[in-house]
Amino acid sequence: MTLSAEPQAISYDFSLPSVDGPTCIASAWAKTPTPLNAAEKSVTKDKIKRLLKAQNAVIVAHYYVDPDIQDLALETGGCVADSLEMAKFGREHPAQTLIVAGVRFMGETSKILSPQKKVLMPDLDATCSLDLGCPSEQFNQFCDAHPDRTVVVYANTSAAVKARADWMVTSSCALAIVYELKKQNKKILWAPDRHLGKYIQEQTGADMILWDGDCIVHNEFKAEELQLLKERYPNAQVLVHPESPASVVSIADVVGSTAAMLKAVVEGTASEYIVATDQGILHRMRQLAPNKTLIEAPTAGQSATCKSCANCPWMAMNGLANLLNCLENGAGAISVEESTRSKAQACIERMLDFTKNHPDLLAKAQHGFVKNIGAA
Numbered sequence: 001m002t003l004s005a006e007p008q009a010i011s012y013d014f015s016l017p018s019v020d021g022p023t024c025i026a027s028a029w030a031k032t033p034t035p036l037n038a039a040e041k042s043v044t045k046d047k048i049k050r051l052l053k054a055q056n057a058v059i060v061a062h063y064y065v066d067p068d069i070q071d072l073a074l075e076t077g078g079c080v081a082d083s084l085e086m087a088k089f090g091r092e093h094p095a096q097t098l099i100v101a102g103v104r105f106m107g108e109t110s111k112i113l114s115p116q117k118k119v120l121m122p123d124l125d126a127t128c129s130l131d132l133g134c135p136s137e138q139f140n141q142f143c144d145a146h147p148d149r150t151v152v153v154y155a156n157t158s159a160a161v162k163a164r165a166d167w168m169v170t171s172s173c174a175l176a177i178v179y180e181l182k183k184q185n186k187k188i189l190w191a192p193d194r195h196l197g198k199y200i201q202e203q204t205g206a207d208m209i210l211w212d213g214d215c216i217v218h219n220e221f222k223a224e225e226l227q228l229l230k231e232r233y234p235n236a237q238v239l240v241h242p243e244s245p246a247s248v249v250s251i252a253d254v255v256g257s258t259a260a261m262l263k264a265v266v267e268g269t270a271s272e273y274i275v276a277t278d279q280g281i282l283h284r285m286r287q288l289a290p291n292k293t294l295i296e297a298p299t300a301g302q303s304a305t306c307k308s309c310a311n312c313p314w315m316a317m318n319g320l321a322n323l324l325n326c327l328e329n330g331a332g333a334i335s336v337e338e339s340t341r342s343k344a345q346a347c348i349e350r351m352l353d354f355t356k357n358h359p360d361l362l363a364k365a366q367h368g369f370v371k372n373i374g375a376a
């Protein structure tokens with residue numbers, strides 16, 4: 001495929017293995033692990049705890065994975081976080097083995113930042129539609145066509161794409177970094193999430209050209225149905241991740257990263273929240289704000305083509321049994337070829353340095369990113 005000056009939509013294969021009757025794609029297509037019964041869970045967790053200690057290993061988990069893994073990570077001194085905090089935690093923790101429960105780009109980011117550590121993932125096929133939709137060869141052609149632009153990529157990309165970028169950003173710091181680049185009169189090439197890119201473009205007024213990718217989970221939220229839900233719960237605050245379509249973002253009271261949404265629920269004064277992100281976050285929200293009512297935003301509706309049911313099929317591939325397999329058999333080892341790794345490291349370190357050195361700018365940008373935060 002030849003990519004000229006403008007990005008093109010890239011299709012990727014979501015074909016299902018044959019299944020009988022109607023089914024949810026989340027469990028049919030993405031090798032969701034067979035659920036364990038209570039006794040199996042208990043035995044598996046005990047083994048994992050023992051092996052984590054014996055192997056000087058720690059679990060670095062994303063908010064969207066199985067609640068059992070989230071709880072185990074916290075019980076054993078690991079973390080449950082968004083991708084920015086996962087990257088920092090993995091780099092700074094003294095453990096020599098990182099078990100990254102999330103999707104492939106998260107394991108790669110950990111390996112890029114900590115090449116001396118062993119990085120293992122429960123299932124190496126757990127990927128992301130944003131990563132899949134931005135193949136490095138086409139992305140390099142896109143960059144070649146715009147040599148005057150600063151290349152800013154979202155964390156949800158392969159190591160090879162990061163190796164071509166000047167900056168990596170996450171949804172927690174994207175707005176602050178693009179603000180600063182704009183102040184330096186930089187023109188930006190952004191990839192791969194078009195909704196987040198458009199949102200940042202509107203908020204900052206930066207000169208940006210956008211890759212045409214999306215997240216299959218957040219892209220499915222529907223403005224019309226969300227509006228109806230809001231009418232049913234008029235006092236609820238609507239929390240929306242900026243990977244969602246602009247029509248959905250426009251209804252939000254709070255627009256922000258997973259961590260910002262969690263903060264809005266925990267610190268907010270409202271008693272009801274409509275949450276438009278992967279339902280995995282609800283587990284941590286319930287733990288940290290047990291008295292708040294959480295309502296899942298609708299992905300279905302008259303125009304729905306629901307592929308996700310607000311449940312990332314790749315995040316769902318992480319289970320206790322395949323996590324144990326990492327520790328028992330060294331399965332799921334992440335490797336990144338050295339020349340790619342060192343180039344990718346530069347753009348990630350740039351972001352980490354920025355977030356460390358400019359907490360004031362992050363907080364300021366968060367004001368723009370999180371609408372009505374005072375009321376949230």
Ligand code: SF4
Nearest residue numbers: 128129215216217312
């Ligand atoms: S929820 Fe979306 S952005 Fe996150 S891993 Fe899944 S497909 Fe990628």
